[in-house]
Amino acid sequence: GHEAGYVGLLCVTSSAFLFGLIAALVKFIGMNVYVILQARGTLQWIFSLVAVYAFVSAPSTVAKFFGESRHRPILLLRAGLYWSFLSLFWGSLAHMPVGDATALVYCAPLFTALFGWLLLGEKVPPGCSWCLTLSLVGVGLITRPAFLFGDSGTDRTVSIAEYNSGMLYAFGSAVVGGLLPVLVRKSKECHWATVEHV
Secondary structure, three states: OHHHHHHHHHHHHHHHHHHHHHHHHHHHHOOOHHHHHHHHHHHHHHHHHHHHHHHOOOOOHHHHHHOOOOOHHHHHHHHHHHHHHHHHHHHHHOOOOHHHHHHHHOOHHHHHHHHHHHHHOOOOOOOHHHHHHHHHHHHHHHHOOHHHHOOOOOOOOOOHHHHHHHHHHHHHHHHHHHHHHHHHHHOOOOOHHHHHHO
């Protein structure tokens, strides 16, 4: 009952903390985003290889590592979009503060609700429109875009044009990030280690 809820809450909170920590590290390191993505991808691939060997049983080696043939297009699409999500998010960090970029990317669940409705036929709760409105107002207050607030009184370490580029990257990351859970749902018959490997 309640214990499972606490475990879930702990997992979500830990995930959000690690997401922010990694974003801060990417910003701090200041290396080329694609080099960091390659290093991260290599580590994820190694860990997922170990997990596939340890946990996945499948009729063939190809199915074990790449899923059944009917799932492969979704898994490959998810892999490409996941790479796009990270490259857009980490790219936004080069153009804007970590907190602003993270606030924009955390709008992804709103897009998940939209894509769930469009692609899976899920019903969107009536309260979702209020969440959307509050999220957009919150993001507007955090990012303070110049087209709404003007340039007066801003204390930015980057130019308005650079900041706006970062906002576009982060917004694109939120849109792509909103589609990822829908693709995971469509491939729910695949083992999690196989999904991570692809």
